[in-house]
Amino acid sequence: MEVTGKIIAVLPLQGGVSKAGNEWKKQEYVLETHDQYPKKVCFQLFGADRIAQAAIQPGEELTVSFDIDSREYQGRWYTSINAWKVERPAAAANPSSVTPADAVPSGMPTIAPDSASSVPTDDLPF
Numbered sequence: 001m002e003v004t005g006k007i008i009a010v011l012p013l014q015g016g017v018s019k020a021g022n023e024w025k026k027q028e029y030v031l032e033t034h035d036q037y038p039k040k041v042c043f044q045l046f047g048a049d050r051i052a053q054a055a056i057q058p059g060e061e062l063t064v065s066f067d068i069d070s071r072e073y074q075g076r077w078y079t080s081i082n083a084w085k086v087e088r089p090a091a092a093a094n095p096s097s098v099t100p101a102d103a104v105p106s107g108m109p110t111i112a113p114d115s116a117s118s119v120p121t122d123d124l125p126f
Contacts, residue, residue, distance in 0.1 A: 003041055004063040004089070005033040007056055011042075027051050031064060043081040054086045063087045 009030035017023055025048040033039045043066050045051050056062065065085040070077055 001068065002063060002065045003031060003033060005031040005038075005041070005061070007058050007060045007062060008032045008040070010056060010058055013051070025051060029056055031062065041081060043083045045083050045086075054083075056086065061089055063089060 007029055011028040011030070013025060013027045015023065015025040024046070026044050026046045028042055028044045031041045031043065033041070041064075043064055045054055045056075063086075064083050065087075066081050066083045068079060068081055070079045072078075
């Protein structure tokens with residue numbers, strides 16, 4: 001699954017040692033969608049290398065690919081949203097410095113709007 005939105009919270013880094021003696025780290029983030037009715041999604045990145053590689057900051061626009069997993073523990077169900085890919089939109093990563101006047105390739109004629117036209121514009125649908 002995939003969701004796009006703005007990071008509104010970066011929760012504290014969590015870590016510990018597994019029963020097997022291996023160290024683990026995870027960090028949770030809250031993303032708010034840009035829908036008509038915005039939704040908040042709390043997802044997590046697991047692993048110090050993935051956390052460092054993503055380097056997510058509050059206010060960033062991201063597209064997050066994730067898996068949803070639910071498990072039962074002592075009669076209660078817990079759901080995790082585990083991110084496996086974090087992408088920054090291309091428009092935000094590489095802002096274009098091209099202005100509309102520069103967008104016309106050289107050698108192409110530009111067409112000026114005809115201001116002498118006396119045809120009224122009617123935007124009514126009937």
